[in-house]
Amino acid sequence: MKKINIVLFGTGNVGSKLINQLLQAREQLRKREGVELNLPVIANSTTAFFQKENQQPSWEADLVNFGFPYKLRDVLEYVQQQGYENLIAVDATASEDFVNNYFSLIEAGFHIVAANKVANTRSSQFYLELRKKLQEHNKFFFYETNVGAGLPIVETLRNFHRSNERVTKVRGVFSGSLSYIFNTYCAEERAFSEILSEAGIKGFTEPDPRVDLSGKDVARKLLILGRELGLEKEFEEITIQDLVPSHLNGQSSLKNFQKNKKDLDPLFLKLKKELKQDEVIRHVGELDLQTGILDVKLVTEKRTSALGSLQNADSSFEIFTESYGEQPLVIKGAGAGAAVTARGVLTDLIKLAEKLP
Numbered sequence: 001m002k003k004i005n006i007v008l009f010g011t012g013n014v015g016s017k018l019i020n021q022l023l024q025a026r027e028q029l030r031k032r033e034g035v036e037l038n039l040p041v042i043a044n045s046t047t048a049f050f051q052k053e054n055q056q057p058s059w060e061a062d063l064v065n066f067g068f069p070y071k072l073r074d075v076l077e078y079v080q081q082q083g084y085e086n087l088i089a090v091d092a093t094a095s096e097d098f099v100n101n102y103f104s105l106i107e108a109g110f111h112i113v114a115a116n117k118v119a120n121t122r123s124s125q126f127y128l129e130l131r132k133k134l135q136e137h138n139k140f141f142f143y144e145t146n147v148g149a150g151l152p153i154v155e156t157l158r159n160f161h162r163s164n165e166r167v168t169k170v171r172g173v174f175s176g177s178l179s180y181i182f183n184t185y186c187a188e189e190r191a192f193s194e195i196l197s198e199a200g201i202k203g204f205t206e207p208d209p210r211v212d213l214s215g216k217d218v219a220r221k222l223l224i225l226g227r228e229l230g231l232e233k234e235f236e237e238i239t240i241q242d243l244v245p246s247h248l249n250g251q252s253s254l255k256n257f258q259k260n261k262k263d264l265d266p267l268f269l270k271l272k273k274e275l276k277q278d279e280v281i282r283h284v285g286e287l288d289l290q291t292g293i294l295d296v297k298l299v300t301e302k303r304t305s306a307l308g309s310l311q312n313a314d315s316s317f318e319i320f321t322e323s324y325g326e327q328p329l330v331i332k333g334a335g336a337g338a339a340v341t342a343r344g345v346l347t348d349l350i351k352l353a354e355k356l357p
């Protein structure tokens with residue numbers, strides 16, 4: 001039996017779903033794949049729980065009752081003392097800083113699986129240093145959920161790139177929250193601010209919806225895909241259409257934004273009135289490999305087009321390559337949500353486990 005030891009950092013929406021999915025899949029993985037996925041350490045930003053051998057964690061209670069304040073050093077010492085092999089660190093945090101730990105983790109023998117996009121969207125220098133470190137220590141780094149959550153976008157592009165299939169353009173609705181907002185806004189006669197609030201209640205937007213409206217999250221995804229295809233770009237080089245009016249942007253409080261979000265209504269109503277009957281507004285990311293331009297913007301689409309016919313909070317990625325010609329390969333489906341993201345992380349873990357001795 002191949003034993004894999006996973007240390008999970010982050011027990012929020014994605015991390016908590018992952019623990020449950022992993023525990024449920026464990027028996028089947030043992031039987032079908034001959035792989036045992038163990039979860040000896042679970043940690044959030046302040047507290048860690050070290051699990052005893054063969055203990056089935058009722059992890060929420062255990063983390064609260066038996067967790068203790070920790071430093072990364074404690075985790076590294078613990079796994080070394082226990083003599084754990086086949087170590088994988090899962091980054092299910094949303095932390096800017098946690099990625100600094102990747103270097104120590106790799107040196108301590110960990111492979112990395114990340115839902116967190118930060119490591120792939122920092123400077124090119126960081127991006128390359130991380131890859132150098134991974135190579136030096138013969139370690140893997142999987143991050144399929146960075147773009148499109150559980151949808152197989154990163155791997156598809158990487159496979160094209162590796163097989164020398166020239167990708168010319170990637171275009172799509174990258175954001176589940178903005179997909180929901182514009183799909184609903186163009187289908188119904190309701191104010192933009194009302195639909196924005198509804199998207200928040202349904203859990204589609206970030207607690208501060210300006211994070212979604214700023215286009216930065218979509219830009220991060222574009223950058224990750226561009227770099228996957230060998231494009232050397234920095235985040236600052238991406239052209240981003242910010243949908244938040246300047247008087248409500250990050251300089252002002254979230255409270256001020258929530259109070260005045262009706263100010264968005266006339267701006268979007270104007271755009272809606274300019275549409276022809278068979279047109280809708282969509283929020284797209286576009287990566288043009290021929291010009292090297294990365295663009296995040298609102299566009300007008302025919303209702304019947306692949307992007308124009310999107311529904312709910314679905315994402316859709318169109319990948320144009322030399323062989324596919326005018327007709328892109330389209331990958332479409334739920335591109336956000338804790339359950340599909342956790343499933344994507346679990347899939348990365350299983351794929352990585354296959355590569356280990």
Ligand SMILES: NC(=O)c1ccc[n+]([C@@H]2O[C@H](COP(=O)([O-])OP(=O)(O)OC[C@H]3O[C@@H](n4cnc5c(N)ncnc54)[C@H](OP(=O)(O)O)[C@@H]3O)[C@@H](O)[C@H]2O)c1
Pocket residue numbers: 009010011012013014015043044045046047091092093094095097098115116117145146147149335336337338341
């Ligand atoms: N939800 C999605 O649809 C989706 C899709 C693709 C990718 N992702 C990515 O998945 C990641 C997790 O998302 P989420 O929605 O689960 O976030 P979340 O609910 O905010 O949870 C974040 C977790 O990370 C922990 N954390 C923060 N800093 C940490 C540190 N330095 N060390 C250890 N743990 C730390 C937090 O601990 P505390 O509770 O102690 O603060 C919390 O448990 C994010 O990077 C997100 O961008 C999410």
